[in-house]
Amino acid sequence: MLALDFRNTNSLWASVLVETLARLGARQAVISPGSRSTPLTVQFAAHPEFEAIPVLDERSAAFFALGLARQSHRPVVLLCTSGTAGANYFPAVIEARESGVPLIVITADRPPEMRECRSGQTIDQQKLFGGYVNFHHELAVPEASVALLRYLRQSVAHAVERALQPVAGPVHLNAPFRDPLPPLKDGIAEALKGEMPARFFDHMDAGAGWTGLVRRERHLALAADRAGPPCLPRRATHGVIVAGQVRVADATAYARTVGRLAKRLGWPVLADALSPLRHHASEVPGLITRYDVIARSAEWTKELQPAHVLCLHDWPTSKALRQWLQSGDTPVTFVSSRADNPDALHAATRVVRADVAAFAAAMKARRAPPGWVHRWIVLERRVESRLRRGLAAAGGMFEGRACALLPRALPKGTTVMFANSMPVRDAEYFWPANDRAHEVHCNRGANGIDGTLSTALGLAHRGRPTVLLTGDLALLHDANGFLLARELRGSLTVVVVNNDGGGIFCHLPVAQFEPPFERFFATPQSVDFARLCAAYGVKHTLVRDWTHFTRLLARPTRGLRVLELRTDRRRDAATRKALFAAAAQSA
Numbered sequence: 001m002l003a004l005d006f007r008n009t010n011s012l013w014a015s016v017l018v019e020t021l022a023r024l025g026a027r028q029a030v031i032s033p034g035s036r037s038t039p040l041t042v043q044f045a046a047h048p049e050f051e052a053i054p055v056l057d058e059r060s061a062a063f064f065a066l067g068l069a070r071q072s073h074r075p076v077v078l079l080c081t082s083g084t085a086g087a088n089y090f091p092a093v094i095e096a097r098e099s100g101v102p103l104i105v106i107t108a109d110r111p112p113e114m115r116e117c118r119s120g121q122t123i124d125q126q127k128l129f130g131g132y133v134n135f136h137h138e139l140a141v142p143e144a145s146v147a148l149l150r151y152l153r154q155s156v157a158h159a160v161e162r163a164l165q166p167v168a169g170p171v172h173l174n175a176p177f178r179d180p181l182p183p184l185k186d187g188i189a190e191a192l193k194g195e196m197p198a199r200f201f202d203h204m205d206a207g208a209g210w211t212g213l214v215r216r217e218r219h220l221a222l223a224a225d226r227a228g229p230p231c232l233p234r235r236a237t238h239g240v241i242v243a244g245q246v247r248v249a250d251a252t253a254y255a256r257t258v259g260r261l262a263k264r265l266g267w268p269v270l271a272d273a274l275s276p277l278r279h280h281a282s283e284v285p286g287l288i289t290r291y292d293v294i295a296r297s298a299e300w301t302k303e304l305q306p307a308h309v310l311c312l313h314d315w316p317t318s319k320a321l322r323q324w325l326q327s328g329d330t331p332v333t334f335v336s337s338r339a340d341n342p343d344a345l346h347a348a349t350r351v352v353r354a355d356v357a358a359f360a361a362a363m364k365a366r367r368a369p370p371g372w373v374h375r376w377i378v379l380e381r382r383v384e385s386r387l388r389r390g391l392a393a394a395g396g397m398f399e400g401r402a403c404a405l406l407p408r409a410l411p412k413g414t415t416v417m418f419a420n421s422m423p424v425r426d427a428e429y430f431w432p433a434n435d436r437a438h439e440v441h442c443n444r445g446a447n448g449i450d451g452t453l454s455t456a457l458g459l460a461h462r463g464r465p466t467v468l469l470t471g472d473l474a475l476l477h478d479a480n481g482f483l484l485a486r487e488l489r490g491s492l493t494v495v496v497v498n499n500d501g502g503g504i505f506c507h508l509p510v511a512q513f514e515p516p517f518e519r520f521f522a523t524p525q526s527v528d529f530a531r532l533c534a535a536y537g538v539k540h541t542l543v544r545d546w547t548h549f550t551r552l553l554a555r556p557t558r559g560l561r562v563l564e565l566r567t568d569r570r571r572d573a574a575t576r577k578a579l580f581a582a583a584a585q586s587a
Contacts, residue, residue, distance in 0.1 A: 008184055009188055012149070023204040030077070034080060037108035060481045066103065066455050071458065073247075096445070097169045099444070105171065107175065109175060146197075149200075238306060239306045255284055261363070268286040271289060273289075279407075280437060290383040307331075314342065316428060326347065331349075334350070399426065400575070400579075402426070415465070418440070419449060422503045443455055449478075450478065452478050461487070468495065470494065539561040
């Protein structure tokens with residue numbers, strides 16, 4: 001007998017949907033409370049292979065699911081009731097689309113006869129997320145029919161496939177239900193037991209959904225082979241490899257692949273803090289992390305102007321680097337497995353649609369003269385030394401120093417997430433090359449501060465000990481994420497840089513206009529984080545000094561805790577500028 005719920009039509013329908021997802025490898029469902037989604041909530045909560053997690057706030061729930069999917073590389077289900085509930089998913093859906101994260105978004109809905117007639121908690125949910133989903137489908141209203149259950153099974157299977165291929169991202173299923181919503185026996189579905197084939201799900205390969213990522217990478221490799229070996233221009237005798245953010249299943253293998261490629265070319269590798277390369281440094285000869293400072297020096301940008309750029313996945317965060325490469329109109333070969341236009345610099349770009357391993361195996365190019373990469377390495381060491389001395393001399397709690405200390409203070413293999421705005425930029429500026437094998441994340445798809453805490457909680461849940469480095473505004477923007485503390489099974493340390501406002505705006509030209517700068521751009525909030533944490537039952541510690549900071553980080557604790565660094569954003573903005581100027585001058 002099939003393990004389906006025949007108590008009523010909605011129960012049977014929902015159990016087929018949930019079982020199909022389970023057969024295809026989905027294992028987690030993040031569910032926000034509501035009535036119209038009752039049939040599905042009951043089935044997710046009861047299914048032995050699903051971890052169903054209740055989250056009150058739909059926006060927080062969506063980013064939590066995003067973090068879970070980032071960590072597991074599996075599609076994660078999001079479920080909510082009808083009305084505006086689903087609209088709160090929109091920021092996370094956008095981020096999932098832009099970052100290539102698989103989410104299966106299910107919005108429960110009223111049946112067609114209850115729409116467009118002022119029925120409560122009813123809005124138009126058709127294509128609610130517009131072009132930001134890989135696939136949208138309105139499911140049929142449930143019926144106790146084998147033919148329609150087969151349609152449901154196939155539609156859900158297709159949704160899982162579209163969440164993973166050809167590029168991972170969110171999909172949206174709108175699911176209407178008529179009353180009764182609870183699993184009250186009606187006798188109708190019961191009569192279908194004898195008609196349901198015993199092998200209804202047997203053709204489905206358990207785990208086929210998430211292993212589709214592997215199949216996609218193989219397909220891309222074959223596609224690259226069929227197109228012929230990618231060749232760099234003959235005149236590209238001295239170039240640079242620029243490595244941006246990417247999520248990979250095996251970071252060490254990825255670093256070795258790029259390292260071998262760099263050695264063959266004789267080119268330096270400019271690796272973003274969000275690239276695995278910076279955290280597996282010994283695998284990558286010619287690794288350069290201080291490129292932002294180098295790009296600020298007119299003398300060195302002229303001396304080291306590359307003839308070609310090989311960009312892997314994405315451009316780094318550094319505006320100085322992007323402006324330098326753009327000003328030289330440098331030709332670019334861009335390696336990306338995504339289908340969209342990857343080059344925001346609008347350079348003379350050739351895009352190779354392949355994964356890096358396939359590209360590296362097939363690529364043909366001339367090797368640079370031996371002195372080319374050596375000049376980069378010498379300069380890197382000089383700038384690194386100057387920055388290290390400058391950081392040590394910076395008085396007080398300069399927030400940039402946190403990124404310089406974190407790699408050694410954290411245990412090996414820690415998962416680290418950076419909030420957008422200053423934390424991710426400080427990581428690029430100050431996080432040194434290391435072999436600590438940290439796994440780094442940041443919601444850089446849309447670059448927003450939405451859902452920062454909730455995403456980090458998703459990364460930490462049943463995963464490795466995790467640290468979030470965030471500013472005060474990004475944390476406050478997602479304060480309802482603290483409600484997830486009691487659901488967390490794992491360790492998350494939140495390091496909040498409290499500079500009473502948006503520090504990044506102090507680096508923009510608008511900072512010289514007061515008013516309205518302080519009130520409308522810096523937006524100081526003056527929140528007491530100790531009291532805020534107490535309201536949610538979360539442990540809070542005010543960091544006294546850097547010794548205290550590193551001691552606290554060395555020992556991860558179970559559950560959620562907040563470490564508060566109090567800094568001065570105006571002073572820190574001036575310190576950054578002075579550090580960069582001194583380092584560029586010394587170079």
